[in-house]
Amino acid sequence: MQLTKAEAAGKIMVALDYPTTDAAAALVQALRGIPCWLKVGMQLYYAAGPSFVAQLKEQGYAVFLDLKLHDIPNTVKGASEVITRLGVDLFNVHAAGGVRMMEAALEGVDRARAGSAGGAPPQVIGVTQLTSTSRETLNEEIGIAGTVEDCVVRYAQLAHRAGLSGVVASPLEVQAVKTACGRAFRTVTPGIRPAGAEAGDQSRIMTPQQALACGTDYMVIGRPITGAPDPREALQSIIEELV
Numbered sequence: 001m002q003l004t005k006a007e008a009a010g011k012i013m014v015a016l017d018y019p020t021t022d023a024a025a026a027l028v029q030a031l032r033g034i035p036c037w038l039k040v041g042m043q044l045y046y047a048a049g050p051s052f053v054a055q056l057k058e059q060g061y062a063v064f065l066d067l068k069l070h071d072i073p074n075t076v077k078g079a080s081e082v083i084t085r086l087g088v089d090l091f092n093v094h095a096a097g098g099v100r101m102m103e104a105a106l107e108g109v110d111r112a113r114a115g116s117a118g119g120a121p122p123q124v125i126g127v128t129q130l131t132s133t134s135r136e137t138l139n140e141e142i143g144i145a146g147t148v149e150d151c152v153v154r155y156a157q158l159a160h161r162a163g164l165s166g167v168v169a170s171p172l173e174v175q176a177v178k179t180a181c182g183r184a185f186r187t188v189t190p191g192i193r194p195a196g197a198e199a200g201d202q203s204r205i206m207t208p209q210q211a212l213a214c215g216t217d218y219m220v221i222g223r224p225i226t227g228a229p230d231p232r233e234a235l236q237s238i239i240e241e242l243v
């Protein structure tokens with residue numbers, strides 16, 4: 001499938017992993033006009049809070065709020081209700097919390113929307129195994145036997161059963177997740193590294209082109225863009241690679 005530049009940009013979620021609003025705002029300014037998603041994770045959210053998320057929405061961005069909720073169902077339901085009111089487009093919960101916890105996240109979304117003016121509800125996705133987790137870590141530290149792919153597929157099936165829209169996984173597991181849960185079940189994949197880029201703490205990686213060929217729906221990309229001397233040029237060259 002041949003993508004336009006705008007379609008390729010719309011598959012990229014730039015991770016705004018910064019300690020201050022000013023640093024994140026400078027990156028947003030540098031990327032102005034490129035129709036990518038923006039991801040606000042824990043570091044920025046704990047520093048900048050809901051008002052920064054609101055600013056991104058006012059600027060017209062699709063926003064992924066990556067807070068990886070993982071708690072008892074009642075707490076996750078309450079947090080999901082508040083997150084939904086922020087107007088984000090996507091947020092995540094840990095699939096390891098189980099089906100009931102993921103269902104509670106969706107109940108929180110519904111509760112926020114009851115009586116609200118409308119707009120599309122946020123998609124909720126389940127984090128499977130973090131892309132930094134290797135098979136060795138999974139088997140020997142965490143104590144889960146089998147391959148990482150087996151575990152990711154199992155968690156994806158739980159997320160699917162709970163009614164979530166998709167999962168966060170590495171691009172290596174996209175095909176197995178789609179086979180198990182259907183083509184429409186979304187895959188959001190961090191662990192993206194352009195050829196020659198440093199893996200850093202990521203264990204399960206692919207290039208943007210390889211991830212696209214595997215059928216990923218969205219790619220989360222942080223340091224290859226934010227750590228580049230010219231982040232705009234880095235994002236544009238990834239987009240060029242995909243069209």
Ligand SMILES: O=C(O)c1cc(=O)[nH]c(=O)n1[C@@H]1O[C@H](COP(=O)(O)O)[C@@H](O)[C@H]1O
Binds near residue numbers: 015066092168202
């Ligand atoms: O949920 C996530 O976004 C996430 C899940 C996961 O398994 N691995 C993962 O790297 N992430 C996030 O994706 C981003 C990846 O950033 P880079 O490794 O710098 O490209 C970070 O913001 C992580 O918090």
